[in-house]
Amino acid sequence: MIEVRSLHNPIITTSDVKPSRPDFKVLGAFNAGVASCGDETILLLRVAEAPISTEPGELLIPILNETDGKVRVERLALDDERYDFSDSRFVAENGKMIMLTSMSHLRVARSRDGIHFTIEDRPALFPQGVLESWGIEDPRITAIGSKFYITYSAASIRGVGAGLAETEDFKVFKRHGIMLAPENKDVMLFPEQIGGKYYTLHRPVPHSFGAPEMWIAESEDLIHWGKHRFLMGLRPGEWDGGRMGGGAVPFRTERGWLALYHGADTKHRYCMGAVLLDLKDPGKVLARSVRPFMQPEADYELNGFFGGVVFSCGALLLGETVRMYYGAADEVMAVADIPLQDIFDTLSYEEPLI
Structure with a gap:
């Protein structure tokens, strides 16, 4: 292993997080956006919750009232033949996902040493409106000037789009609504303008033909996005041959x-790699990891709500070390300090760039 996992891993577990209401349980605290704010390290956690069921043979589903923002609970019988319950993450009917079994919101955790975190009791950002009615997930945080911009996945019956919010202190948040329409996720902003333009990486998901692959877009104001370009794609048979997205x-x-x-393979095993982009034209790929620099190996990565997953939504560059915070098994948070050179060593400048 070239990465150095913290001896304190997992640094945040479900037992560390207070449910947003007493009749709910926390299923996961993971996939956090990361920022350095003053003398604190901030994690903006994805907290997945579900109602507590007291009756055998039933599944309770959280449903957001899009008008008043309150959550009600719907009961489904597990022997109801109309529904497919085979995937613990969602309920399907006639081969189509119709509801999620949990609802996610975003919660702030603060730390002075980057390892030990105090988690706030209440959500920082909670699902809101029709396009977030299934929850908000997997935030990324970019510091630009005095503001922190937060991109996140907004899930609903209409699909998954990319939401945008901002804050200066992780206490008061301003929402900008949907930044990129469904189906799109894994969106993150570059931390500075390049040639007078803002840039974002994103991952549209075609359903007629094509594949979930990485694109890049430009903006003059962080709100309106255009000049969308394909960046790089899947590599069949490799560690990133099934799906991919920015971290x-x-x-x-x-x-x-x-x-x-x-990147995930066709068996849904999620690993982490890197891509090197041109400083003046970030739509130009210079090199790409031929092997992951981190793969699921620890018990908390192999076993959990959805095992075999390491999934990062944020990292900090500390000199010549990348401190990467990552979700493990879609359930807990972990951290690893990885020498920057070790990440560079996984890159190949000779691989096909698409």
């Missing part, structure tokens, strides 16, 4: 913009 906000290095990304 941590890109770092500026002497070699180029370094963006960490997740």
Whole structure:
């Protein structure tokens, strides 16, 4: 292993997080966005919750009232033949997902040492309106000037789109609504303007033909996005041959913009790799990981709500070390300090760039 996992892993578990209401339980505290704010390290956790069932043979589903923002609970019988309950994450009918078994919101955790976190009792951002009615998930945080911009996945019956919010202190938040329409996720903003433009990486999901692959877009105001371009795609038979998407906000290095990304194979095993992008034209791929720099190996990565997953939504560059925070098994948070050179060593400049 080239990565150095913290001896304190997992650093946040479900037992550390207070449910948003007493009749709910926390299923996961994971996939957190990361920021350095003053003398604190901030994690913006994805907290997944579900109603507590007291009756055998039933499944309770959280449903957001899109008008008043309150959550009601719907009861489904597990022997109801109309529904497919085979995947613990959702309920399907006639081969189509019709509801999620949990609802996610975003919660702030604060730390002075980057390892031991105090988690706030109440949600920072809670699902709101029709396009977030199934929950908000997997935030990424980009510091630009005095503000922190938060991109996140907004889930609903209409699909998964990308939401945008901002804050200066992680106490008061301003929402900007849907930034990119469904189906799109794994969105993160570059931390500075390049040639007078803002850039974002994103991952649209075609359903007629095509594949879930990484794209790049430009904006003059962080609100209106255009000049969408394909960035890089899946590599069949490789560690990132099934699906992929951006992870941590890109770092500026002497070699180029370094963006960490997740890749999954056809067996849904999620690993972390990197791509190096041109400093002046981030739509140009210079190099890409031929092997992951981290893969699920620890028990808390292999076993959990959805095992075999390491999935990062944020990292900090500390000198020549990348401190990567990541969700493990879709349930807990962990951290690893990875030498920057070790990530560079996984890159190949000779691989096909698409």
